[in-house]
Amino acid sequence: MKHTDDSFVPLASLTAGTAEKQTEATRRRFLEVMGASIAMTAMAGCTRQPTEFILPYVTPPEGAIPGRPSYYATASVVNGYAQGIVVESHLGRPTKVEGNPQHPASMGATAVHGQSCVLDLYDPDRAKQVTENDESRDWESFQLALTQALPALRTSGGAGLSILTETVTSPSVGAQLKAVTAAYPNAHWYQFDPAGPHTARDAARIAFGRIVNTYYRLDRADVVLSLDSDFLTTGAGSTRYAHDFASRRQVRGSHVDMNRLYVVESEMTPTGGKADHRLALRYADIEAFARQLSKAVASGGKSVETGPRAWWISALAQDLLAHRGACAIIPGDHQSPTVHVLAHAMNAALGNAGSTVIYTDPIEAAPGDQLTSLRELVAEMSAGHVQMLLILGGNPVYSAPADLSFHTALSKVPNSIHLSLHANETSALTRWIIPQKHFLEDWGDARSFDGTVTILQPLLQPLYNGRSSLEMLDAFLFPVPRPPYDIVRAYWTANSKAADFEGWWRSALQSGLVVGSALPPLTLAAPRAIPDSTTDGPPSHLDLLFRPDPYILDGRYANNAWLQELPKPLTKLTWDNAVHLSPKTAQRLGLENEHLVELTSRGQSVRGPVWISDGQADDTVIVHLGYGRRNAGKVGNNAGFNVYPLRSSDALWATGGAQVRAIGGKYRLATTQTDYRMEGRELAICEPVATYVQDPDFVKKRLEIPERTETLYPPWKYPGYSWGMSIDLTACVDCMACVIACQAENNIPVVGKEEQLVNREMHWLRVDVYNHGSAEAPEMRYQPVPCMHCEDAPCEYVCPVAATTHSSDGLNEMTYNRCIGTRYCSNNCPYKVRRFNFLLYNDWITDQLKMQRNPDVTVRSRGVMEKCTYCVQRIREAEIRSIDENRSIRDGEILTACQQVCPTRAIVFGDLNQPANRVARLKAEKLDYPLLAELNTRPHTTYLAELRNPNPALKERTD
């Protein structure tokens, strides 16, 4: 397919990392050449393995035992917001991230970005060298240049010095910036985050006269309404919200009290898929809906409007009013400020403030209107007033609103310095590039969604002699900048208010958070009312909505191969973004999946492939930021198409009047799931909770479970442990953290788009999405599918070389060194959970990527089959530890990688032989059922059927 537009690159060049692929020609040639030498070595006798050496430490690091990992608590920082994590380190190399059970933002789980940060650390495309005008320099020469420029700056009080950062929540970085602006009074500090909560800040100022931080206590909520908010999987608090939300949705035995979720949104999000009731509305209609709801709430539940949704609004209002103080209305970060203000007002009227809705002081060190800040900077740059611009992180040339023309303004700045993890689009235009330290290499601090402070500690020495923001700023304050360790300690010595600072410091590092540092709740006056809007005109043609990509966000993670390959929630797209349309709109425009279209808005055009999303609002085009980059690195370059040219500063998230026109041709999109139907089979069972109350045994009645004896094979006996897993479908929210955690833990390779197109994905775990409703009114069901570890496994008895066997503790084992690659096992697996290495997908060349690998798991070569092992390395490790300590394995001692990161605790693993164990008790629940039960495979992984809690007053889910 010929493309005239150069934003698309032929597929063959989109590969992951530097993995070598053997083509037919090279393999033959190799055998030709080696054939002779193979014959010779065969006569030389049996060959031993390569010689291995032992190199003991001369001075061993304290507490380091080779083979036993150490764990350090720190935080993963995404867009400035922190989430507490515990990092597993093997001999000084961080390999895996786990959640910090004590941290309020994670509760032991992690989001997708917590898992992927390890690969960012080892990204071979990171900036490694200080450069000036594309010539190699070093830190000393930068310092020299800075020292020469500083006297002039000091005399002028910093006139001409500007610093641009993203959102800063770090108390010590904030203090440094304030110190710099105090030392140089004419210098300015600007902030801009392309995908930050700008609307929330604007709305808070309108409602309360000041910027406040809002977060939610969903563990206290019986009814939750989302106004265009994907709160379960997106945002700084999403991991905690998912945990709390799911905790109020569990049905166990006779405990059937469930919360209820209403979602009103334009995009089909995972949160919307979880809703008990959902409405798909256009962007502006959501604001109208919020106004109508506000009036209904004020009038005691009677909808004062008439119209198609009057009964919906009325029922919703009554439900909210019936749960005063125990409901929550969550406005979306990308909605209008009006919707936020209305949400604040309704929450106040419903008595939620202080209970389910908590207001605190802002988390940011210097909260402000970031859009105004950026506009001021661009104006100053364009006028030639900025002599030295220090950009700390970020990528404004790529991601600033297009109408501001940041790159043109930047060209007027004689001395620009970019501190960056990668040499990206902005670095290409700045004079200096300083490699930035990754947060896993650095001392620092950051705040999370409720204000809790975590002191960040490094897991290893900086790989590339990078610097951090703290050091860069210190260079303006002191002739010799202090190390970040000293700066952070100095800040907290002054601000910790601890009687025993050393004890405080050690405790903060050891636990991964500063206890009691969550910002105290505020009691605010009632929000100011919004004036009634003048009647809106008819909606203009097509709405265009911009959304941060669920994984790549604003583009910062474009070079992270795990995130590019991770199937997006619901659509399961990989390696690309798309122009998303609803089925009706696509039909009206005569478009189908993968059709190339030109998307025009405000005189600018971009080209992209269409993807039809069930459940999306009609006449709405949704595109995701972060793609189409040119300077991302080998992985991210040219993946997808860039939508930033369409995004202007007065309409960051939504604009009207967009046009879509087919330009002919197709662009292939790689998705891991193409069929959303269950075809009448009982795969993901979901019913209203009333069905369960009426007949608790309804699940088993639906299935044809054959007799245990209806098999040719004798029953297995498990004298010791018998490992099993239970997955609660009510809790799963399709956040995909489990999939990426499995990839990080088990050295699962990335295959690239070309291989994804032929369905050769390697993720051991997938989350299937089924739509049991219609295209317009979808009923989404999520089902994680790892290896079922069947007792009568169809894969075991077809292997000709016994490479997959059954263990005496219930596992279906996979022995890579025995496998010869017949793929009969995968052929026979009814769940299709086996993955074959068709090519050498693992990168055996790049040194940095070798550092990330888990040494406890084999790194597979081509030609071998692999699959979920129940994290057998974790099981064996726990087993060995328990034997050494003369005890048996405790319940909850082994957490599989997927279980560990699941925010909602949907996955539970353990020993089935102990009836008191959590997993055994879950399997005793009546909701428990195996997948494809009629095949009599007797899987050790079973599911708890999903229950929903629809409002009896709302018979239909949408209008």
Next chain:
Amino acid sequence: MWAVAPALEPVRESYRSGKSIQWTRVYDLPQFVYFDHSVHIHQGIGCNSCHGRIDKMALTYQAVPLTMEWCLDCHRDPAKNVRPRDKVFDIAYQQPPNQAALGARLVKEYGIRSLTNCSTCHR
């Protein structure tokens, strides 16, 4: 006397320079075998059961085949090789004539299982 012995010069040099001594592994299993030493010692397998009479070797040699079959031979019947825990580091230990009975008793006492699962060693 030993502190200045010429034979120990590599050790002193290593300490001075901070460079590790490069020992060549003799008892070396392939990389697809995940072997844990601590659990063997804990469960009553003595040093010389696998390493031979190391104390009598002027130059270390591999005294046992270390093939999978050899390992399985013990794994299938640990009773014929297990010794009391306090004798694990006794390099000159020899099995008593009643090893079968002693072994059976120790296997029960220490809770030793006959682990012949593939995933015990191959992950």
